[in-house]
Amino acid sequence: MVIQLIILILGYSLVSILGIAIKIFLKPYSSKIENSGIKGAGTLIGIFERILIFTFVLTNQYAAISIIFAAKSIARFRELNDRDFAEYYLLGTFTSITIALVVGVIFKLIFGNISF
DSSP states (O other), X not given: OHHHHHHHHHHHHHHHHTHHHHHHHHGGGGGGSOOOSSTTHHHHHHHHHHHHHHHHHHTTOGGGHHXXXXXXXXXXXXXXXXXXXXXXXXXXXXXXXXXXXHHHHHHHHHHOOOOO
């Protein structure tokens, strides 16, 4: 039980910290995007997004990942009319989702099914 908890903490920490890699990856594209919203909120949203996706992968709830994408799209609906923003948004969202999926699948392959 303690080993499983340590593995889960490691996985959740990893998907949270990988936001730094996403920010570095998106840096060249961010110059065309004007900052809107609460400063730092996007970073927190990304962390929670990856945590949820990682959890969905570990619990074999892959269809639930679409709910995250839908919720983000609804929240940003008006801003998606701006092509530059829409491409930046999709690039960031898909990068974040892909990272969380890959980490989740790798964890399942290495550690097997981790029961909650």
